[in-house]
Amino acid sequence: MSILSSLYSSVAGLGAHGKAMDVVSDNLANVNTIGFKAGRGRFEDVLGQSVSQQVTESQTGHGSRLAGVDQVYTQGALLGSGVATDLAITGDGFFITRGNLQGNAGSYYTRNGQFNLDNQGRLVNAQGLVVQGYQADGAGNISGTLGDVIIASNATSEPRVTTQATIAANLNAASPAVAAWDPTNPGTTSNFSTSMRVYDSLGGEHTIDVYFRQSSPGNWEWHALADGDEVVGGPPGGASEIANGTLTFDTSGALTAQTTTASTVDFVGAAPGQAIAWSFGDDTASGGTGRAGSTAYAAPSAMSNIQQDGFTAGSLAGINVTSDGRIMGAFSNGDQRVLGQVAVARFRNNNGLARTGSSMFAATVDSGQPLIGTPGSGGHGSIASGSLEQSNVDMAQEFVNLIQYQRGFQANSRTISTADEMLQDLMNLKR
Numbered sequence: 432m433s434i435l436s437s438l439y440s441s442v443a444g445l446g447a448h449g450k451a452m453d454v455v456s457d458n459l460a461n462v463n464t465i466g467f468k469a470g471r472g473r474f475e476d477v478l479g480q481s482v483s484q485q486v487t488e489s490q491t492g493h494g495s496r497l498a499g500v501d502q503v504y505t506q507g508a509l510l511g512s513g514v515a516t517d518l519a520i521t522g523d524g525f526f527i528t529r530g531n532l533q534g535n536a537g538s539y540y541t542r543n544g545q546f547n548l549d550n551q552g553r554l555v556n557a558q559g560l561v562v563q564g565y566q567a568d569g570a571g572n573i574s575g576t577l578g579d580v581i582i583a584s585n586a587t588s589e590p591r592v593t594t595q596a597t598i599a600a601n602l603n604a605a606s607p608a609v610a611a612w613d614p615t616n617p618g619t620t621s622n623f624s625t626s627m628r629v630y631d632s633l634g635g636e637h638t639i640d641v642y643f644r645q646s647s648p649g650n651w652e653w654h655a656l657a658d659g660d661e662v663v664g665g666p667p668g669g670a671s672e673i674a675n676g677t678l679t680f681d682t683s684g685a686l687t688a689q690t691t692t693a694s695t696v697d698f699v700g701a702a703p704g705q706a707i708a709w710s711f712g713d714d715t716a717s718g719g720t721g722r723a724g725s726t727a728y729a730a731p732s733a734m735s736n737i738q739q740d741g742f743t744a745g746s747l748a749g750i751n752v753t754s755d756g757r758i759m760g761a762f763s764n765g766d767q768r769v770l771g772q773v774a775v776a777r778f779r780n781n782n783g784l785a786r787t788g789s790s791m792f793a794a795t796v797d798s799g800q801p802l803i804g805t806p807g808s809g810g811h812g813s814i815a816s817g818s819l820e821q822s823n824v825d826m827a828q829e830f831v832n833l834i835q836y837q838r839g840f841q842a843n844s845r846t847i848s849t850a851d852e853m854l855q856d857l858m859n860l861k862r
Contacts, residue, residue, distance in 0.1 A: 444846075445844065464822050465543045466507070466819075466820050467790060471500065471503055474496070474497060476494075502781065504782075506820070507822055507823040511817060515749065518814055520812040525541055525776050529560060533788065540776055540784065541792065563577055564578075564756065564771055565771060566578060567769045580773060594708060595740045596639075597737070598627070602680075604648070607622075609622060614654065615670075622645050630742055631705060640656045643678075649679060655673050657671050663703070672693075675693055680726070684727045685726065686722075686726065688716040689714050694706055742764040742766055745762035748763045752814055755813065758771045775812060778794070780797055783798030
């Protein structure tokens, strides 16, 4: 190698280490960028002669160059934010977004899950790109077509009519028997009462008072009364009996049988003939224990459970995302329903992805086509809601690299100084 060649080799080394310093600077600058993946410089040597020359000839190197920058796709630490629309992927995969980024429309992939809802109810990132996934219908059934995740399309909960009512109570076996039931004077012709709410086909709320009367030891009647003004043909200002039946208990207080005599009601303005199935426990006549529900022990009458399956109309009060990417909507009426599901894409070669800025990547021929699926399936990572993935930059390692590149830069600078001195001595030979 000539002295001049050594100069050019050192210049190449200076350039390579200078570019490597750029990689370190980029990593350190993004140490707090959500979803950022650190870069790693890849050096390679440069031959001064053709590789086709005979192997017996001297193949002198002409320095080094930075052949490329590889992204390190190790998992970053998760940072809890408490914001339901902040999502992080644990494992392999990227969020899929679609829209216009820096004037180029298309699909982009990111690990940055800082999402929010725009004015159209779409789940978007800070650049306005729409998160892709699977939409759900009004019943919570998820479609198999990939598209924009739109929360607003399911932002209301339709009312549900009450069709079932379950009551569990202990009816005091020591209560005195009441001679006769009088619907116009229920308080004095019953032993115990409770109240519950039911809903008609319009979501209208109605308070139902349920009275219990012991006609003889172990034999009880129950009567469900609604406001007469809310029932078609009901007595104005009075109560209208909409359901009744009997309960039978054995000498150990277990429920042995239950009957329902009438169980339909016509609420004003709602669909007529609303049928409600009443249940008071698992009676032995139906194969139950007789104790998981209503009982008749010699203890004060008290309620233990009241349930019904109806509710009024409601609006979306909040959302939560499960580990498999399902977006669960919580409504003001207590209803919960699946609104959609976030999709995740993974690639056979993550290092083939092209950086496009804003923590986004684009697919290339080297990366291969995206393998799209639901979180937690087929090798796709799962979702952590209310969390963000921090940058995976290791500051200690970056400072070690910084020192290493600095020393390499200094060594190449020293080589240039030495070659210069040698050239100067060569020029002095003529004198």
